């Protein structure tokens with residue numbers, strides 16, 4: 156398992172913001188404690204790679220806001236923000252290149268709420284979409300699985316209408332949590348599964364496994380790209396209100412093993428997950444499931 160990382164991810168950090176530098180450190184410590192992962196240094200994405208997904212307008216706006224430090228609570232900016240967002244996107248591209256060995260982009264800021272021409276929800280550039288776009292010359296059918304608590308409306312926006320990329324999202328009903336509105340499905344390569352608050356581990360896994368099986372049969376993906384968000388865990392709540400009720404860390408291992416059972420090249424990128432006391436454990440469980448369970452057909456997986 157390759158892990159793409161850079162200590163520069165720590166430079167984008169804002170006091171009091173849940174999406175903080177300590178998140179990647181928590182995961183890194185949990186992986187290092189088990190000697191898990193073969194590290195690769197992240198490199199920034201090029202403008203050409205970003206423009207496969209985003210508009211010139213968005214890139215110019217991010218650059219300008221970064222220079223001027225013009226941000227909000229959901230999307231704070233410092234002088235480093237745009238550079239670190241490009242580094243996070245580039246990290247995902249490197250993970251995508253190593254999908255046949257399984258790879259994880261241990262990067263931030265996250266990306267799945269950033270669309271072609273908009274940025275929201277702690278996200279600036281859509282890392283997974285940029286990485287998937289970088290693979291489309293070599294693959295004709297890529298499945299994006301998003302198990303973050305929140306709907307990845309940015310990823311949906313980017314790939315709506317693309318027959319080469321299927322977007323499968325399991326998330327809490329977007330009428331009950333951010334992004335607080337519905338995004339209708341407009342093509343045959345999108346499956347959104349809105350879950351009601353209170354949905355627990357066994358039911359979650361059953362729905363996930365069934366959904367993945369159906370898509371595997373109908374779409375026949377050649378590669379899986381995974382938006383891995385760990386905020387579905389019950390302890391991870393900075394919103395007031397009820398959420399999903401995923402209480403067992405082993406559920407993340409099972410998510411990994413269900414994906415692994417598809418026996419396809421796979422890479423994952425970090426999205427949400429803000430509870431620092433459990434984030435490292437949950438991410439490690441997920442990666443262990445991905446690598447050690449049901450992956451015997453991939454000769455280089457270790």
Ligand SMILES: [Zn+2]
Pocket residue numbers: 303304305384386426427428
């Ligand atoms: Zn989230």
